[in-house]
Amino acid sequence: MDSIMTYGIAINPLIPGRKDGSDRAEMVTQLLFGELYQVLDEREKWIFIENQKDGYQCWIDRKQHFGLDEGEFKSLLKSERSITAEPLGETTGKTKIKIPFGSQVNFKAEPQDLIDTFKYSGKSADFNYSEIQNYAKLFLEAPYLWGGKSILGIDCSGLCQVVFSACGIDLPRDAYQQADIGETMEFLEEAKTGDLAYFDNKDGKITHVGILLSKDEIIHASGKVRIDKIDHQGIFNTELKEYTHKLRIIKRISP
DSSP states (O other): OOOOOSEEEOOSSEEEEESSSSTTSOEEEEEETTOEEEEEEEOSSEEEEEETTTOOEEEEEGGGOOEEOHHHHHHHHHSOEEEOOSTEEEBOSSSOOEEETTOEEEOSOSSGGGHHHHOBOSOOOOOOHHHHHHHHHTTTTOBBOTTOEETTEEOHHHHHHHHHHHTTOOOOSSHHHHTTSSEEESSGGGOOTTOEEEEEOTTSOEEEEEEESSSSEEEEEESEEEEEEEOSSEEEETTTTEEEEEEEEEEEOOO
């Protein structure tokens, strides 16, 4: 077996990241088009990688790996980048493909043959609190998918991560990791649009997160991406007429 390069980049629209090197293993995350990663280990059909963007580690199919040497990796890392801000954008390279919201598109890339691949006609997004809710609402009705990060299927922390990424802020992958950053709001009344609300289970572990649209509304992925009511107790699902998530903490993320 030939050894693969130490680095790589996702050139597929979505790449499943699995807990172990097997098609039957749990999908714990996804790599979006243009995300860079470092190779940590390899097997015959699988490679173990660390996502450069959020430090998340997972296994990906060897056939979906596009290798880079250190020079190419550093060049792409330093190059001007744009984040797609459409549910399904389109590359303008030699072969057009649909790429999901939050994909990283690199310009001024080296070597030269990578440039066409990553040119994109969409817009870049700078951090803006008012944009957070607009981007989050693009995902309304998207089905819940554990480990998902696209409009075709997404989980609660994935929704927050890709929305904030489009606004210029990189969040960790999982809800409990995201809860460790930002400024704590003591009361829900202090919250504003774009704050993140975290919820815990009966054991006190943070297991859910959503984006506040106002002091009494939240958008989150639970069954699907939906808007529900929230108060000091937690999320109230008007369809079920019951509280579904117990509020633990509210955080404000600044650029």
